[in-house]
Amino acid sequence: MRKTILTLFLLNAILxxxxxxxxxxxxxxxxxxxxxxxxxxxxxxxxxxTHGGGRLIFPRGSYxxxxxxxxxxxxxxxxxxAVLLGSVNVFDxxxxxxxxxxxxxxxxxxxxxGITGKGMIDGRGFYTANNMVSxxxxxxxxxxxxxxxxxxxxxxxxxxxxxxxxxxxxGIMLKDPASWNQTYDQCRxxxxxxxxxxxxxxxxxxxxxxxxxxxxxxxxSFFDAxxxxxxxxxxxxxxxxxxxxxxxxxxxxSANGLKFGTVSRGGFRNFKVTNLTIYxxxxxxxxxxxxxxxxxxxxxxxxxxxTNTGNVIYLRIGDRWSQxxxxxxxxxxxxxxxxxxxxxxxxxxxxxxxxxxxxxRNISPASIVGLPQHKIKNVILENITIVYPGGSNPNYxxxxxxxxxxxxxxxxxxxxxxxxxxxxxxxxGFYLRHAEDITFRNITLTAEKKEYRxxxxxxxxxxxxFEKVEVQEPESKKKNQIFLHNSTRxxx
Amino acid sequence: MxxxxxxxxxxxxxxxxxxxxxxxxxxxxFGVKSDGLTLNTRSIQKGIDFISANGGGRLVFYVGRYxxxxxxxxxxxxxxxxxxxxxxxxxxxxxxNSSAGIKALVSAEGQKNIGISGKGVIEGRGTLLxxxxxxxxxxxxxxxxxxxxxxxxxxSNCSQIAIDSVNMIDAAGAVQRFSNCNDIKIATITIKxxxxxxxxxxxxxxxxxxxxxxxxxxxxKPMVWTGDSRxxxxxxxxxxxxxxxxx
Numbered sequence: 001m002r003k004t005i006l007t008l009f010l011l012n013a014i015l016x017x018x019x020x021x022x023x024x025x026x027x028x029x030x031x032x033x034x035x036x037x038x039x040x041x042x043x044x045x046x047x048x049x050t051h052g053g054g055r056l057i058f059p060r061g062s063y064x065x066x067x068x069x070x071x072x073x074x075x076x077x078x079x080x081x082a083v084l085l086g087s088v089n090v091f092d093x094x095x096x097x098x099x100x101x102x103x104x105x106x107x108x109x110x111x112x113x114g115i116t117g118k119g120m121i122d123g124r125g126f127y128t129a130n131n132m133v134s135x136x137x138x139x140x141x142x143x144x145x146x147x148x149x150x151x152x153x154x155x156x157x158x159x160x161x162x163x164x165x166x167x168x169x170x171g172i173m174l175k176d177p178a179s180w181n182q183t184y185d186q187c188r189x190x191x192x193x194x195x196x197x198x199x200x201x202x203x204x205x206x207x208x209x210x211x212x213x214x215x216x217x218x219x220x221s222f223f224d225a226x227x228x229x230x231x232x233x234x235x236x237x238x239x240x241x242x243x244x245x246x247x248x249x250x251x252x253x254s255a256n257g258l259k260f261g262t263v264s265r266g267g268f269r270n271f272k273v274t275n276l277t278i279y280x281x282x283x284x285x286x287x288x289x290x291x292x293x294x295x296x297x298x299x300x301x302x303x304x305x306x307t308n309t310g311n312v313i314y315l316r317i318g319d320r321w322s323q324x325x326x327x328x329x330x331x332x333x334x335x336x337x338x339x340x341x342x343x344x345x346x347x348x349x350x351x352x353x354x355x356x357x358x359x360x361r362n363i364s365p366a367s368i369v370g371l372p373q374h375k376i377k378n379v380i381l382e383n384i385t386i387v388y389p390g391g392s393n394p395n396y397x398x399x400x401x402x403x404x405x406x407x408x409x410x411x412x413x414x415x416x417x418x419x420x421x422x423x424x425x426x427x428x429g430f431y432l433r434h435a436e437d438i439t440f441r442n443i444t445l446t447a448e449k450k451e452y453r454x455x456x457x458x459x460x461x462x463x464x465x466f467e468k469v470e471v472q473e474p475e476s477k478k479k480n481q482i483f484l485h486n487s488t489r490x491x492x
Numbered sequence: 493m494x495x496x497x498x499x500x501x502x503x504x505x506x507x508x509x510x511x512x513x514x515x516x517x518x519x520x521x522f523g524v525k526s527d528g529l530t531l532n533t534r535s536i537q538k539g540i541d542f543i544s545a546n547g548g549g550r551l552v553f554y555v556g557r558y559x560x561x562x563x564x565x566x567x568x569x570x571x572x573x574x575x576x577x578x579x580x581x582x583x584x585x586x587x588x589n590s591s592a593g594i595k596a597l598v599s600a601e602g603q604k605n606i607g608i609s610g611k612g613v614i615e616g617r618g619t620l621l622x623x624x625x626x627x628x629x630x631x632x633x634x635x636x637x638x639x640x641x642x643x644x645x646x647x648s649n650c651s652q653i654a655i656d657s658v659n660m661i662d663a664a665g666a667v668q669r670f671s672n673c674n675d676i677k678i679a680t681i682t683i684k685x686x687x688x689x690x691x692x693x694x695x696x697x698x699x700x701x702x703x704x705x706x707x708x709x710x711x712x713k714p715m716v717w718t719g720d721s722r723x724x725x726x727x728x729x730x731x732x733x734x735x736x737x738x739x
Contacts, residue, residue: 026631028584028624036531039561043586047633066534089523091534131523140522140542 019073020054022047024063031061033085038066038092048074053112058082058119066092067156070107070115078119078172086156086176088127090135093156101153102179103160107167114168115159123158125178126201132178149203155179165189176201181225185211186239192218200226200254200351207231207251212239212266223251226352228259229278234266234294237325241268250277254347254354257281257309260296261289262417265321269297277305282347282354284311285339288332289417291318293325299332306339308346311419312386313337313366317374317434319413327374335382343389361424362392362453369422370434371413372460382441388428390447390473397424398452406459406485409433427483429455429471436462437490440469445481447473455481463490515549516572517542519558526556531582533561543569548605553577553612561587562642565600573612573658581644583620585628588642594669596646606647607654614644618664618687625664641665641688651675659684666690667710675700683708691716699723706730708737715739 027044029037041056045068048054053073060081066089070076078084086104087093093102104123107113115121132150135141143150155178161167162185173196174181181199184190190213199205207223210216211233223229229251232241241260251257257278260268267290278285285306290296306312313334317327341363347353366386370376399405406426415421425431429445432438438461445455455471458464464487471481522539524532539551540563548568555576561584565571573579581597582588591601597616600606608614622641628634641664647653648671655678660667663685670676676698683692689712695701697719704725708714709732717724721739729737 027633028586028628034529036533038531039582039586040584043584043638044633047635089530089535091523091538135523138521140538 019075020052021057022054023057023059025059029063031059031063033062033064036064036066036087036092038068041065041068045069045071045074058084058117065104067094067103068105070105070110070113072110073112075114075116075168076105078115078117078121080118082117082119084119084121086123086125086128086158088124088131090128090132090156095153096160099160099162099185101160101183102156103158104156105159107161107164109163111165113161113164113166114170115172116168116170118171120173120175121158122175123156123177125155125176125205129155129178129202147203152179152204155202158182161185161187163187167191170194173197174199177205178202179204180206180209180227183209183211184213185235187213188215190216192221194220196221197223197225200224202226203352205352207253209233210241210244211235212241214242216244218249219245219247221249223249225251225253226350227253227255229253229257229281231256231259232268233261233263234268235263237265237293237323240266242270244271246271246273246276248275252278252280254282254350254352256283256287257285257306258301259287259289261287261291263292264290264294265292265325267294267296268299269295271299273301275303276301278309279307280346280350281306281309282345284314284419285309286312286334287314287316287417287419288329289316289318290327290329291316291320291417293322293327295327296329297331301334302336304334304337304339306337308340308342310341310346311364311366312339312341313368314417314419315368315376315379316417317370317376318415318417319371319374328377329370330377332379333382334384335380337384337386339386341386341388343391357420360397361420362397363388363428364419365425365427365429365431367419367425367431368433368435368438369431371411372434374434376435378437379435380439380441381443382439384442385444385446386429387446387448389449390428390451391449392428392451392453394452399424399426401426401454401457401483401485403485425457426453427455427457428453432456432458432461432464434460438463439465441467443468444470444472450475454479454483457483457485458487459485461487463488465490465492515547516552517549519551519553524558526554526558528557528559528580531559531561531587533563533582533587536560536563540564540566540569553579560597562589562596563598564591565598565603565606567603568605570607570609570654571598573608573610573614575611577610577612579612579614581616581621583617583624585621585625585638590640591646592648592671594643594646594648594671595640596643596669598644599646600650602649604650605652606650607656608645608658609654609656611657611659613659613661615661616644616663616685618662618685621664622687641690643667643669645669647671647673649673653677655679655681657681661685663687666694667692669694670698670701671696673698676702678703678706680705682706683710685710688712695719695724701725702727703729703737
């Protein structure tokens with residue numbers, strides 16, 4: 001289990017401080033927010049990369065731009081009050097033919113690159129995306145407009161780096177992309193520190209997406225996102241996300257906080273996530289999904305504060321696009337968690353809030369749900385306190401504890417994985433199904449109002465272990481709060 | 493006689509539908525802005541690409557100033573600059589591209605049935621562009637690849653080119669360059685440009701060229717021609733002294 005080798009790397013600061021600084025103004029850029037500087041910025045990057053590298057400095061001002069390509073040994077340095085301002089004309093962006101997405105700042109197969117400083121990247125994506133919608137309606141751009149929005153790949157992100165090495169993203173603010181926000185895809189050595197994200201101005205605005213990358217540090221950062229906050233994905237069945245440290249981050253989302261997936265073809269291993277704060281978040285604070293044949297292995301989450309968030313933990317193996325690849329999820333530790341789940345919609349009032357659900361269901365428990373043939377193995381839950389609102393109403397939605405009722409919970413192997421997918425579940429604190437070796441140690445579950453359901457239900461779980469599990473619920477002195485069905489309990 | 497009438501009638505019947513196929517598209521359809529501030533390069537290019545891919549037609553600019561960098565004309569597309577419409581060249585050399593070795597504001601390579609028409613203006617802003625290039629040069633940023641001054645028009649390996657009525661002013665270097673093209677009709681255009689001693693109109697190895705009823709005012713040579721001089725028809729085309737242009 002403790003074979004974790006998290007390669008914390010320190011980027012060679014000297015490399016960057018000794019490099020030459022260039023002022024973008026000297027290349028003719030205008031900081032008036034009106035003149036489109038795309039070609040000038042590109043010209044400057046091309047010059048610096050072919051002349052020994054260095055930092056391209058953007059002094060205070062607003063630099064309008066479309067798609068640019070960052071090149072090796074070039075750092076874009078945005079000084080305080082410098083804004084890289086995204087054009088709202090979607091034709092000013094490139095849909096890179098190799099990457100298949102649009103972005104303001106691309107990098108493809110480059111090394112030693114970065115974006116630093118206290119300035120901002122403002123995609124103005126709401127306007128760009130809606131301009132794209134008009135272009136589609138006018139017939140000058142072809143897109144199916146599924147869900148009445150242009151495809152994610154036909155809207156620019158703020159950053160898309162692919163197959164790059166040695167990336168630093170520090171200090172900056174990233175605002176209002178038209179699609180996902182910043183994606184690092186098949187990159188190695190990524191260092192993200194002290195960034196702020198305000199990404200909730202259009203559909204699919206994520207905080208940060210790490211796809212099939214290795215050796216990643218994300219720390220001291222804040223994310224307010226319409227879609228997932230810190231999202232690890234695996235698009236390629238032959239690749240994997242591994243050796244990742246996430247520390248001291250705060251996030252808000254109308255989807256999930258820390259997420260693995262949804263696309264999860266290769267997998268995720270060797271993660272250490274510490275000191276994570278999630279608030280006002282629609283779905284789960286932590287979601288690990290292995291639904292496309294990928295693996296999830298050797299993950300430690302230590303220190304989570306989750307408030308006003310719809311669900312705390314959702315671990316799921318599914319079988320969506322597995323293509324005969326065998327998924328597994330094992331060796332997961334989640335500890336030192338304090339969470340409060342609200343009765344109402346946690347993200348109500350935010351821009352682009354999560355979809356109003358076709359209920360009914362009462363408040364859902366934290367869940368660990370595998371498939372009969374693919375069990376989730378060796379999960380340690382330790383020092384966890386979750387406060388639920390309670391007050392479930394069996395006349396509104398009901399799932400009892402009989403064999404027939406438990407078996408009636410659908411397996412849904414091909415469904416989109418989310419904590420609410422099974423509708424009403426028979427527990428209010430934890431629901432476990434198709435799992436092995438699950439440890440509950442020092443767990444406190446509180447329901448603030450009376451519940452018709454028990455706190456914990458396990459169905460088809462081998463070797464479940466309980467130590468110091470405390471359940472608090474009004475008027476429930478003699479209630480059996482732990483219900484095991486077709487499961488075995490381990491004593492030690 | 494009757495035979496000719498019949499032939500004419502047949503021609504009219506067949507040609508009318510063909511001409512009406514050339515559809516007009518307003519530049520604003522593609523988000524092009526007439527404010528003189530918005531750099532429209534990629535919107536104009538989108539318009540050209542779209543029109544070419546959809547059977548051809550004219551991209552029409554009405555009165556206003558349309559800032560742009562290098563754009564590439566595509567087959568069966570004509571840029572129509574109505575009176576008062578000014579295609580304004582970007583002031584940064586980074587906004588220009590070359591195709592087939594010719595750097596130009598409006599270029600075309602290997603295209604057919606293309607043109608620029610109307611009583612509007614193509615304004616090169618050569619003075620400003622050259623000043624900005626000098627500043628880059630002083631700082632050492634003007635790479636060799638950037639030193640070439642862009643022409644206003646640069647066509648290579650194209651056929652059926654019609655340049656009609658347009659006013660072309662203030663180019664940084666040569667105004668028009670044609671290389672290895674066939675069937676070029678340039679009529680009733682005006683050229684005024686005094687930034688360089690480059691020739692205004694440079695023809696290299698073209699065939700079937702008409703250059704008629706036009707006025708060329710530049711410090712250097714109004715025209716240079718290389719290739720078979722029998723392929724050039726000049727008619728009522730003069731320089732600022734009133735002298736007819738010579739091959």
